[in-house]
Amino acid sequence: MSDYYDRVYDVVAQIPEGRVTTYGAIARFLGITSGARMVGYALNSATEKPIPAHRVVNRNGELTGRSHFPGDTMRERLQQEDIGFVDDYQIDIETHFWDPNDRKS
DNA sequence: GACCTGACGGTAC
DNA sequence: GGTACCGCCAGGT
Numbered sequence: 165m166s167d168y169y170d171r172v173y174d175v176v177a178q179i180p181e182g183r184v185t186t187y188g189a190i191a192r193f194l195g196i197t198s199g200a201r202m203v204g205y206a207l208n209s210a211t212e213k214p215i216p217a218h219r220v221v222n223r224n225g226e227l228t229g230r231s232h233f234p235g236d237t238m239r240e241r242l243q244q245e246d247i248g249f250v251d252d253y254q255i256d257i258e259t260h261f262w263d264p265n266d267r268k269s
Numbered sequence: 270g271a272c273c274t275g276a277c278g279g280t281a282c
Numbered sequence: 283g284g285t286a287c288c289g290c291c292a293g294g295t
Contacts, residue, residue, distance in 0.1 A: 168291090187277055191290090197278085198290045204276030205292065211276095222277060229276030273295085282286080 168194050172206040175264045177215045182245045183262035184219045184255060193264035204229060218242060225250070225257030 175190050187200035196202060200223075207217045211232055218238040222228045230238040230253060239253060248256035 188279090191277080196290065200277040200279095200290085201275065202277090202291050207276055209293090217276080220276075223279095224277095227276090232276065271295105273293105275291105275293090278289090280286105280288085282284105 168196075168202070169206045169209065172203055173210055173213055173215050175267075176207070176210070176217060176220055178264070178267050179216055179219045179262055182247065182260065184221055184225075184242070184247060184257065184260050185262045185264060186221060186223050186225075186257065188223050189261075189263055190220070208232065216241075219245075219262075221255060221257060223257075225255045227253045227255070 171194050172190055175193060179185055187203040190203045191197060191200040194203070203220075207220060207229060210217050217229065218233065218241045220229070227238050230236070242255060243249065247260050250256050
């Protein structure tokens with residue numbers, strides 16, 4: 165069943181502080197290149213999970229999922245981790261991008 | 270049981 | 283270069 169949900173949680177939970185990743189990167193890491201949507205959907209159920217879902221943004225670095233966070237929790241939390249913002253709700257994804265495949269366990 | 274929607278991404282026009 | 287449409291899989295109604 166939603167095994168891949170757990171994998172999403174596992175990957176997201178391993179995102180280093182001050183780093184972010186994208187839905188596509190996680191999806192591709194799980195083997196579903198076009199399943200980025202599913203990753204986001206998984207995180208939808210992960211809002212109550214002990215994972216830094218705020219470190220996951222879309223391919224454009226936009227905080228698309230901030231709507232699921234109370235207030236500006238997502239934005240403020242990222243700023244606390246020294247994440248560079250190019251816009252009020254868009255981070256410097258190219259600078260802080262973290263690929264799941266690059267994790268060192 | 271069937272249909273619709275949903276934290277996105279890539280390709281086509 | 284920008285906009286539009288289609289594709290992926292699962293869950294909720």
